[in-house]
Amino acid sequence: MTSVKSNAFTLPYTFFREPAAKVITDLKSHGLTGINLALNYHASRDFLLRQGPQLEYLSDGFHYYKADKSNYESGAVTPSDFDQLPSNQLLENVLSEAQKQDFEVNAWAVYMHNSAIGMTHPESTVTNVFGNRFLSELCPVNKAVQGYAVGMTKDLASRGVKSIMAESLHFHGARHGEHHERFFMELSPVTEFLYSLCFCKDCKGNFAGNADVLADKIKSKLQIVFDDKDPWLGKVLSKELLAEIVGPEILDYLTSRENAVAALYQEVVSVAHQSGVKFKYEDQSPLLDTNSAKTLDRSWEIGIDNQKISKIVDRYEPLVYRTTPEGVSALANSYLKDLSVPVSAILRPTFPDCTEEQNLIGKVKALRELGINEIDFYLLDTFRPRDLTWVKMALAS
Numbered sequence: 001m002t003s004v005k006s007n008a009f010t011l012p013y014t015f016f017r018e019p020a021a022k023v024i025t026d027l028k029s030h031g032l033t034g035i036n037l038a039l040n041y042h043a044s045r046d047f048l049l050r051q052g053p054q055l056e057y058l059s060d061g062f063h064y065y066k067a068d069k070s071n072y073e074s075g076a077v078t079p080s081d082f083d084q085l086p087s088n089q090l091l092e093n094v095l096s097e098a099q100k101q102d103f104e105v106n107a108w109a110v111y112m113h114n115s116a117i118g119m120t121h122p123e124s125t126v127t128n129v130f131g132n133r134f135l136s137e138l139c140p141v142n143k144a145v146q147g148y149a150v151g152m153t154k155d156l157a158s159r160g161v162k163s164i165m166a167e168s169l170h171f172h173g174a175r176h177g178e179h180h181e182r183f184f185m186e187l188s189p190v191t192e193f194l195y196s197l198c199f200c201k202d203c204k205g206n207f208a209g210n211a212d213v214l215a216d217k218i219k220s221k222l223q224i225v226f227d228d229k230d231p232w233l234g235k236v237l238s239k240e241l242l243a244e245i246v247g248p249e250i251l252d253y254l255t256s257r258e259n260a261v262a263a264l265y266q267e268v269v270s271v272a273h274q275s276g277v278k279f280k281y282e283d284q285s286p287l288l289d290t291n292s293a294k295t296l297d298r299s300w301e302i303g304i305d306n307q308k309i310s311k312i313v314d315r316y317e318p319l320v321y322r323t324t325p326e327g328v329s330a331l332a333n334s335y336l337k338d339l340s341v342p343v344s345a346i347l348r349p350t351f352p353d354c355t356e357e358q359n360l361i362g363k364v365k366a367l368r369e370l371g372i373n374e375i376d377f378y379l380l381d382t383f384r385p386r387d388l389t390w391v392k393m394a395l396a397s
Helices: 013-017 020-029 089-100 115-120 142-158 188-194 201-206 209-229 239-246 247-276 295-302 325-338 359-371 384-395
Strands: 007-011 034-041 042-048 054-059 104-110 125-127 133-136 163-169 278-283 315-318 346-347 375-377
Touching: 007 104, 013 020, 013 089, 013 315, 020 089, 034 125, 034 142, 054 359, 089 104, 104 142, 104 384, 115 133, 133 188, 142 163, 142 247, 163 239, 188 209, 201 209, 209 247, 239 247, 295 325, 315 325, 315 346, 315 384, 325 346, 325 359, 346 359, 359 375
Parallel strands: 007 034, 007 375, 034 104, 104 163, 163 278, 278 315, 346 375
Antiparallel strands: 042 054, 125 133
16 A cells, blocks of 8 residues: 655644754654645634643734745735744744655645634625625735735745645625624524625626626625524525525636635646646535535635635645545545546544544545545644554554
8 A cells, every 4th residue: 555645734833942953854764755834814813722721822814934935926915014923934944844754845825714814904804785894814916915825825836835735715794703702692504694795896797697786685684694693594505595595696706716715726826837837726514514525515605615725736635524434435436536626635643533542544545436536634833742643553564
């Protein structure tokens, strides 16, 4: 059986507190062949264990390197000086040691989930039919945001990394991760989708039809929910249901944004390839329904047309977060059947997915039996020592 290529998703905090030589030597001894290093990441509060119990607060939209703004075209959103490191010492140390030890370093970047930019440039964020701005979500159809995505890709690709792991290069839902979020009413998936659907200036301009008329229709439908109750509770969100509720023109609107997102992917992948860097799509659609093995069917909700994107990127890497080897196998197999692009997998060797070593061993075995031999693990900084041991045993089995 082919040997496994395996990267650990890693926050920069690991390298703030330990020398790169020590970390990389340790990871190699556990069977790992590389890391996906977070070089741009969103806000979070994390209980980290790599160097003993640490409660860390990550800054939103922070670039863990010194950005080279010459990579950004005129008119593009650019990283603030406050949202980046003052030097490239951390990244350069990691890359230098990785080269010595034949260890792969990939850039892990979060693109559209960025409150730091959203707060500074509210006009660049997702804006719904009521004019409400989702300040944590940049709009991938916005021209200045597209310039940011291209510029960051060009910058990262110039650093000496092997590939770029793209997270969040798409739209998001209504509840995507704000601090102490409050929705004191029961909302259906239909309502949440329509409420978070972007009608910013660029999205409306991207649509060949009458976006203002469509927005007014959606607004009137949503007002029923906010005045009284949600008439779509218990109904499954689908394009067909949206067309029934709003009218068939919403399908054209959704297609227009899928095409715009695909065009952005075409541009950023081209930029990466010009530097000899591969571009991977970290697919989070398995989180949309953790009980389903057919989550690709829901990618349209975040503006992703898988048939288009899979012809552009070098690899799909879904979050195969399931509690059993059977669930992992079913989900991964759906990707292999539905896509022609190479597929990797991301596993969590930790709670809530794994509570026993044999569980993880079974999941890795299931993936390898499907022919998936690139398996990454999330998230190194949060691992107990036993979790890293479980990874070693699973990769060696």
